[in-house]
Each structure stands twice: as C-alpha cells, then as structure tokens.
Amino acid sequence: MSTPVLEISNLRKSYGDEVVLQNISLSVPVHTATVFIGASGSGKSTLLRCINLLDGIDDGVIKLDGEDITDPTIKSDQVRRKLGMVFQAFNLFPHMTVRQNITLAPIQVHGLSKDEANSRADELLIRFGLKEKADQYPDRLSGGQQQRVAIIRSIALRPRLLLLDEITSALDPVLVNEVLSTVRDLKNDGMTMVLATHEMGFAKQVSDEVCYLEAGQIVERGSAGQMIEEPQDQRTRDFLKRVHEAGRL
Amino acid sequence: MSSTEQGAVSENGDRASAFSNTWEPSALEISRRKVRKKQNQRNTLIAIFSTVVVLGTLIALLVTSPGFKSLTDTFFAWAYGVEVLPKIILGFSTNVLLTVIASTCVAIFGMIIALTRTSRSPALLPFRILATAYVDIFRGIPMLLVILLVGFGIPALRINGLTNNVLILGTVAVIITYSAYVAEVLRSGILTVHPSQRAAARSLGLSHFQTLRFVVLPQALRRVTPPLLNDLVSLIKDTGLVSILGVTDAIRAAQIASSRSFNYTPYVMAAIVFLLITIPLTRFTDRTIRVSIEKQNAQGLA
Ligand SMILES: Nc1ncnc2c1ncn2[C@@H]1O[C@H](COP(=O)(O)OP(=O)(O)OP(=O)(O)O)[C@@H](O)[C@H]1O
Ligand SMILES: [Mg+2]
Numbered sequence: 001m002s003t004p005v006l007e008i009s010n011l012r013k014s015y016g017d018e019v020v021l022q023n024i025s026l027s028v029p030v031h032t033a034t035v036f037i038g039a040s041g042s043g044k045s046t047l048l049r050c051i052n053l054l055d056g057i058d059d060g061v062i063k064l065d066g067e068d069i070t071d072p073t074i075k076s077d078q079v080r081r082k083l084g085m086v087f088q089a090f091n092l093f094p095h096m097t098v099r100q101n102i103t104l105a106p107i108q109v110h111g112l113s114k115d116e117a118n119s120r121a122d123e124l125l126i127r128f129g130l131k132e133k134a135d136q137y138p139d140r141l142s143g144g145q146q147q148r149v150a151i152i153r154s155i156a157l158r159p160r161l162l163l164l165d166e167i168t169s170a171l172d173p174v175l176v177n178e179v180l181s182t183v184r185d186l187k188n189d190g191m192t193m194v195l196a197t198h199e200m201g202f203a204k205q206v207s208d209e210v211c212y213l214e215a216g217q218i219v220e221r222g223s224a225g226q227m228i229e230e231p232q233d234q235r236t237r238d239f240l241k242r243v244h245e246a247g248r249l
Numbered sequence: 250m251s252s253t254e255q256g257a258v259s260e261n262g263d264r265a266s267a268f269s270n271t272w273e274p275s276a277l278e279i280s281r282r283k284v285r286k287k288q289n290q291r292n293t294l295i296a297i298f299s300t301v302v303v304l305g306t307l308i309a310l311l312v313t314s315p316g317f318k319s320l321t322d323t324f325f326a327w328a329y330g331v332e333v334l335p336k337i338i339l340g341f342s343t344n345v346l347l348t349v350i351a352s353t354c355v356a357i358f359g360m361i362i363a364l365t366r367t368s369r370s371p372a373l374l375p376f377r378i379l380a381t382a383y384v385d386i387f388r389g390i391p392m393l394l395v396i397l398l399v400g401f402g403i404p405a406l407r408i409n410g411l412t413n414n415v416l417i418l419g420t421v422a423v424i425i426t427y428s429a430y431v432a433e434v435l436r437s438g439i440l441t442v443h444p445s446q447r448a449a450a451r452s453l454g455l456s457h458f459q460t461l462r463f464v465v466l467p468q469a470l471r472r473v474t475p476p477l478l479n480d481l482v483s484l485i486k487d488t489g490l491v492s493i494l495g496v497t498d499a500i501r502a503a504q505i506a507s508s509r510s511f512n513y514t515p516y517v518m519a520a521i522v523f524l525l526i527t528i529p530l531t532r533f534t535d536r537t538i539r540v541s542i543e544k545q546n547a548q549g550l551a
Contacts, residue, residue: 049448052452053450054448054452077451077454077455077456080451080452080453080454083452085449085452087445087448087449089445091445091446091448093446093449093450093463093468094466095467095468095471102440104455104463104464105454105455108455108459108463109343109454109455109459110454119482129435134501153453154452157454158454202453231321
C-alpha cells in the first residue's frame with residue numbers, strides 16, 4: 001500500500017488549561033475523503049487548523065505524504081502550499097475580484113505567470129459555472145457563489161489535500177446543494193479531502209470514512225453507511241438522534 | 250434595516266429587467282410621480298426663499314452696522330490685498346513644498362512605525378518598544394513645541410555638519426510629529442482587518458510578508474484613506490507654524506506686509522490662499538468618506 005496522504009498519530013491540542021483534542025489518530029489514503037461529525041465545540045475546526053499549521057499542537061505527529069510536518073524546523077509556508085483550506089466564512093479577499101482571488105497564490109506563491117494563472121482560473125470558473133463572475137468583487141456574489149469561489153481558490157494550487165471546514169453552515173439551505181455538488185465533483189476527480197460537516201446526507205455521499213468527535217476525542221469511526229445507519233456507540237447514537245430531530249438527516 | 254430595504258429594491262430591479270422588458274408605469278404611478286414633482290418644486294422654492302431672507306438679513310445688518318467702514322478698511326482693503334498677493338503666493342509655495350516633502354516622508358516613516366508596532370516577531374521587540382514610546386511622546390507634545398525644540402535647539406548644539414537651515418529644521422519637526430499621528434492611523438487600519446483574512450492568506454501558502462502586502466495592507470489603507478486625507482489637510486495648515494522659525498512662508502509674508510502697513514488685509518489674503526487648497530481637499534475627503542461608507546454597507550448586504 002502506498003503512503004497515506006495524511007497520517008496523524010496521538011495528536012493532542014489544548015488552549016491554556018482546556019484540552020481541545022486528544023488521542024487523535026487518523027490515516028487518509030490518497031483519493032479518499034474523511035468526514036468529521038460532532039457537536040459544536042467538539043474540536044473539528046481546531047483539528048483542521050492544526051493540520052494546516054495555523055495552530056501549534058501539544059503532542060503527537062502529523063505526516064503529510066510521509067513527511068513529518070510537526071518538525072519545528074520545517075517551513076510552514078511550504079507545507080501549506082500542498083494544502084488547500086476552505087473556511088466556514090468563505091474569507092474571500094474583498095478588495096480583489098473573483099479572478100484575482102483565485103490567481104493570487106498561483107502567481108505569488110507558485111510563480112506562475114499572470115497569463116498562465118488567469119487561464120487556469122478561467123478554466124476552473126467555466127467548469128464550475130462561474131465564468132460570468134470572474135471580474136466581480138465578492139460582495140456582489142451570493143453566499144453559495146462566494147463559497148464556490150473559495151473552493152476554486154483553494155484547488156487552483158492543485159493541493160495534495162483539501163481541508164473543508166463546515167463550508168455550508170453559513171449558507172441558505174437552497175444554496176447548500178450547489179456547493180456540495182462542487183465538492184462531489186472534486187471527489188470524483190480524485191481529490192483527497194478531510195471535511196467537517198453537519199450535513200449527514202452529504203457525508204454519506206462523499207465519505208470513505210466518518211469519524212464522530214466528542215469533547216476532542218474520536219468516539220467512533222467507520223464507513224458512512226455503518227456510522228450513520230447503525231452506530232455502535234451510545235454517544236454517537238445520541239448525537240445522530242439530535243441531528244435527526246433538527247431535520248438535517 | 251436599510252440593508253434589507255436595499256436588498257428588496259435590487260431584487261425587484263432584477264425581476265423587472267428579467268421578466269418585463271415592456272414595462273410601462275401604471276396610471277397610479279404616473280399620478281404619484283406628478284405629485285412628487287410638485288412637492289419637489291415647492292421644496293426648492295422654500296429653500297431658495299429661506300436662503301435669500303436669512304443671508305440678506307445678515308448682510309444688511311453687517312453693512313449698516315456702525316463699524317462696517319473701519320472693518321473693511323482694516324481687513325478687506327482689496328487694492329492693498331492684490332498688491333501684496335504675489336509675495337504671499339511666493340510664501341505659500343514654501344508651504345506647498347514643505348507639504349509635499351513632509352507628506353512623502355511621513356507616509357514612509359508612519360508606515361515603518363505602524364508595521365513595527367503591529368509585528369509579532371521576537372527579534373523586533375526592542376523596535377516595538379521604541380516605536381511605542383515614539384508615538385506616545387510625539388502625539389502628546391504640541392507641535393509648536395517640537396518646532397521650537399528642533400528649530401532653535403539643534404543649531405544651539407553647534408554640531409558640525411548639522412544644518413542651521415530653518416526651513417529644513419522646520420520640515421523635520423513637522424515630519425517627526427506627523428509620523429506619530431499617521432503611524433497610529435495606519436496601525437488602527439491594520440488592526441481592523443479581520444484575522445480570518447490572514448488565516449485565509451496563510452493557508453494559501455502566502456508568506457507573512459506576502460500576506461501583509463497583498464491582503465492586509467490594501468484593505469487597511471482603503472479603510473484609513475479618509476482619516477489620512479484629514480491629516481493631510483491639517484498638515485497643510487500646520488506647515489504655517491514653521492513661520493515662527495523665520496521661514497518666509499505665506500503666513501510670515503503676510504505678517505511682514507501687515508506690520509509695514511498696520512493693515513490686516515495680508516492675513517486675510519493668506520487665509521484665502523490656504524482656503525483655495527484646503528476647501529477642495531476637504532470636499533474630496535467628505536466624498537471619499539461617503540463612498541467608503543456606501544461600500545461598507547454594500548458589504549453588509551452580502
Ligand atoms: N483560539 C482559541 N482559544 C481558546 N479556545 C479555543 C480557540 N479556538 C477554539 N477554542 C475552543 O476549542 C474548542 C473546540 O473548538 P472548535 O472550533 O474546534 O469546535 P468545532 O467542532 O469546530 O465547533 P463548530 O461546529 O461550532 O464549528 C471549543 O471549546 C472552543 O471554545
Ligand atoms: Mg468549527
């Protein structure tokens with residue numbers, strides 16, 4: 001078997017006295033998607049931020065393509081070039097057009113020429129049906145369109161691993177589908193992903209593995225079918241019941 | 250509240266353009282427009298009438314007041330004013346030159362100080378402390394005092410190689426003071442850019458410097474443009490303070506002319522020359538503020 005794209009062992013993370021993540025071990029093979037579900041505050045965002053080196057960790061190892069990225073001598077900018085991240089709140093740059101948002105990193109970080117970067121951006125915009133928006137500023141776009149631009153921005157760098165943090169929870173239910181179908185397309189293209197989501201139906205469709213996180217620990221994990229249809233652990237069952245009652249299944 | 254209203258309007262606009270290209274205003278709308286037009290005309294008439302009455306009364310009171318003759322002779326002797334105007338304009342060119350040089354240097358120093366203060370690099374800690382002290386001190390001292398200290402104090406040191414040129418020393422004093430003001434404005438702009446913007450930039454692989462240059466600073470500068478323009482207007486006026494060192498700027502030129510004739514018209518002329526620059530600039534600033542507020546509201550819509 002080839003090296004997994006992402007391999008985490010015994011990760012621990014705290015903010016001050018509060019332990020936010022512990023005993024997190026995980027292996028994400030290439031072309032697969034791992035989905036994290038769990039209540040608000042269970043540590044999903046924190047985990048993604050740790051993988052992206054936006055936050056330091058207390059203990060454990062994170063390996064990207066077999067390389068230990070928790071090594072303090074490693075250049076975090078170089079690691080992040082291999083990772084794409086999409087946030088709950090889009091975080092598009094408001095002073096740049098859609099195209100400029102997408103081409104900033106390819107030009108500045110990867111040294112592509114402006115023409116190359118533009119044509120790559122336009123390719124992606126056409127593919128995801130946003131071509132007419134290329135010269136618009138983000139504030140003229142709907143939430144769903146903004147989030148799709150954010151996704152395009154993060155994959156324009158052809159990352160090894162895409163991190164998606166509850167990318168639909170700031171959206172109207174009507175707009176959720178367009179964003180999720182974009183993610184499904186990426187999955188079908190073979191993108192390796194780690195996601196946090198509240199959309200169980202979506203989790204079922206794209207995930208190869210689902211992990212239920214509670215109070216910073218992985219309580220249960222398994223295939224989407226098994227986890228969502230017949231969870232073993234009582235805590236997982238309770239959580240899914242609550243989600244179900246909230247009408248999100 | 251207003252954002253939802255705007256949202257509704259734009260939605261209706263879209264719908265109208267999408268579905269009914271042949272829209273004609275209804276009879277009701279036409280009659281409403283007529284009433285609105287009439288109301289507008291009436292409002293305009295009232296505004297004109299009230300302006301004429303108020304200003305007319307003020308002018309009449311002024312002209313018929315007993316002191317009016319001596320007032321115009323002392324402050325508004327136009328013939329004399331025109332005579333001294335070339336000298337004042339020549340002096341004003343010094344103010345303009347000083348403004349151009351000082352604002353350029355202030356932009357550079359202010360930015361360096363602001364970046365130092367907002368940096369988190371441990372190596373820069375001593376510079377952060379120095380920058381903070383600098384800002385605290387020079388924002389807290391009246392600029393006139395700085396001008397006197399630099400303008401008269403430095404020549405008193407009698408150090409070889411240091412200039413005694415009052416124009417240069419005055420400019421340095423202005424730069425020292427305004428760099429502290431502008432650094433604070435820039436710093437507040439940098440701090441208002443939300444940390445999530447940094448996170449997004451860093452997660453794209455941009456370095457700390459690239460994040461600053463392409464993501465943080467452009468947004469920060471946009472936000473602080475209005476207060477910076479306000480500072481520019483103040484700077485232009487404050488260049489007049491260096492006249493105390495004997496620099497022949499517009500104010501000093503007016504002072505010389507006035508002391509020769511015991512007439513204050515030269516001061517009025519100097520004031521007018523300043524206004525010719527500062528009023529358009531203040532108007533421009535107001536417009537910039539309005540535009541930036543509209544932009545922010547538009548962003549709230551999204
Ligand atoms: N910068 C921080 N400083 C201190 N505590 C933090 C910080 N960020 C997160 N936390 C804490 O860490 C815990 C996990 O937060 P996290 O954002 O990872 O949860 P989450 O699972 O993503 O929740 P949600 O579903 O609401 O996004 C929370 O208790 C939160 O209060
Ligand atoms: Mg979260």
